[in-house]
Amino acid sequence: MKKFLLLCLLFTCLAHAQEDAWVYFTDKPDAGYYLANPLEMLSQKALDRRANQGIALDEQDVPIHPDYITGIETASGITVMAKSKWLNALHVRGSQQAINALENLSYVDYVAFANQNLNNGRVMQPAQLLAVQNTQENYNYGGSAGQVQMLNAHLLHQQGYTGEGITIAVLDAGFPGVNTAAPFQHLMTNNLVLGGYDFVANSPDFYGGGNHGTRILSTLAGYTENQLVGTAPDAFYYLFRTENADSENPVEESYWVEAAEMADSLGVDIINTSLGYLDYDNPDYTYTYADLNGQTAFMSRGANVAFTRGMLVVVSAGNNGDDPEPHVMVPGDAFNALTVGAVDQSEQYAYFSAIGPTVDGRVKPDVMAKGFAATYANTDGTIATGNGTSFAAPVMAGAVACLWQAAPNRTNAEILQIVKQSADRYNNPDSQYGYGIPDFSIALEDALGMPEVNGNTFTLYPNPAANVVHFSATASLVTLYNTLGQEMFKAQATDTINIESLPPGIYTYVIEAGASSIKGKILKQ
Structure with a gap:
């Protein structure tokens, strides 16, 4: 009888042991709104950094859908510890049973336990991959x-x-x-x-x-x-x-x-x-x-x-x-x-x-x-x-x-x-x-060296430009981004592009030529 009671107690403790896990969601229903209104999710400084490097906004920038967060927060036996919009996931803590139950929610893609032995062979999905001078300072270090x-x-x-x-x-x-x-x-x-x-x-x-x-x-x-x-x-x-x-x-x-x-x-x-x-x-x-x-x-x-x-x-x-x-x-x-x-x-x-x-x-x-x-x-x-x-x-x-x-x-x-x-x-x-x-x-x-494309010094002119922009080296793909990081122009080109239809303003250009690429700023008049 004592052994039976001890076993029951052990199973009860195991059933309620706290585990850490990540809950991944299926989608981001609000993506369209946020991508059209980037200042709702990123500061202007962040958008400037992205535009300066020719990096377009994408769904990873969009916050987790708030209803999904609420659904997990109100689930029985679950504590939300942290969240990640980049990975569209919440870090949760609860019993193994309570965490596994979250996979029954329609908007949950999958659950991954920190203890990989509990994942039944499931593998976490990999993240997206990529590959003016001031006064002289002579410090006494x-x-x-x-x-x-x-x-x-x-x-x-x-x-x-x-x-x-x-x-x-x-x-x-x-x-x-x-x-x-x-x-x-x-x-x-x-x-x-x-x-x-x-x-x-x-x-x-x-x-x-x-x-x-x-x-x-x-x-x-x-x-x-x-x-x-x-x-x-x-x-x-x-x-x-x-x-x-x-x-x-x-x-x-x-x-x-x-x-x-x-x-x-x-x-x-x-x-x-x-x-x-x-x-x-x-x-x-x-x-x-x-x-x-x-x-x-x-x-x-x-x-x-x-x-x-x-x-x-x-x-x-x-x-x-x-x-x-x-x-x-x-x-x-x-x-x-x-x-x-x-x-x-x-x-x-x-x-x-x-x-x-x-x-x-x-x-x-x-x-x-x-x-x-x-x-x-x-x-x-x-x-x-x-x-x-x-x-x-x-x-x-x-x-x-x-x-x-x-x-x-x-x-x-x-x-x-x-x-x-x-x-x-x-x-x-x-x-x-x-x-x-x-x-x-x-x-x-x-x-500080001059950028080159396929070994040739690269120049773009005129800058500022009103209509047609010329290149001194043969280009293959030209992309222009506005100051919010939104893609405004993309085209295959040889030595010219026509930007007459773009609104006036400052744009970041990214030009790809073979295995090389180069970026910079251009003013559209």
Whole structure:
């Protein structure tokens, strides 16, 4: 009898055990309305970024249908933890039985449990994939000189490129002290922190949480003369808390995707995240090397979509290089993430830095920066040194911001490629260093070079134009976008197009010629 009662109790507990899962929806019924009214879902700054890179709006930009959210929220035994419009999904928590019951709803496409053993062989669908100079600055970098100069980022600073006008979102564990400590007063005085959010606590107060984010931000934006200068001290920043330092649960991946979507809507250019996930408190949720394919982890799939929106995602490789599972952590396996490993001051591989390749054979990490004895600021403003790819990533992200400031007409894909090909092992990458350590003085030369199509210098004239536009190189496909990112003109062309029917205004053009493409702005009179 006692055994029977114990078994009944066990089955009761199992039936009510809380699981994490993602619920994916079939469609977005409101897509037509939002695509016709883009300012209802994205800011003008976000639309400008998209137009500048020739990226059209699509259904992934459209919010989840509110009735679908309400239907899940009111379902018995279900708690909605987070949501993603990019992946058209909600992160839910409840019993296995209650979550499985959601598949009976007509608008639910499928359910995917974080514990993949509960998915009955179902595979999550992969996300969509893609492939004016200021005053010269001669900073006294102090202890941070090594990490800045290793990348030749100081040479960009000396030419006035300090991140000004570029917006960076830092997604991390918290930012205590940023609004009070001396190394961040440069940010506060110049109103460079534009806002943020705490997704863990569901609070607009983002100056709480763990101190990790504060330390990371200091390598990007900190400024204490002759002690610490970040690689992008004059950029704009949004600060998002997505990591709960007290536990490890897949909901943090969903918080991250929510934050990335908010960053997109606010017009952010670069996302830096010094977070990585492999092991969870519940071992059934833990990833294996087989999962590191860029399209299994929810967070990696979100990072893939972020790139298609025109943002550049810079992530730390992970500090598990000397662990039994040494490969890059999620989302470092994402296809177009710039995944950064760590070296020491002698440019030698740091023993803890996670390695590649991904399970599908791609080079990871992509590049390396100083992450051993890196200089950073604490929450009380004291300057210290520490180890981790967590420091290498923001040092790199700041240098990328300076490069993009210098070449604002380059797309995120172009900036990503320029950074990689400036690295010292680009022609001979390996599993520890990836493509190696970038040289941003070389990258700057490449970024400022004249665009070419099939080896010929490209020009478009007249600009401004009233009717006919001519090209100096043979084109194949010409697309024009308005300032809202909407496609207004698309045609096959040889050396001319007629834009007489377009309303007057500024348009972004994208011209494809063979395997090459180029973009720019044209004024229609």
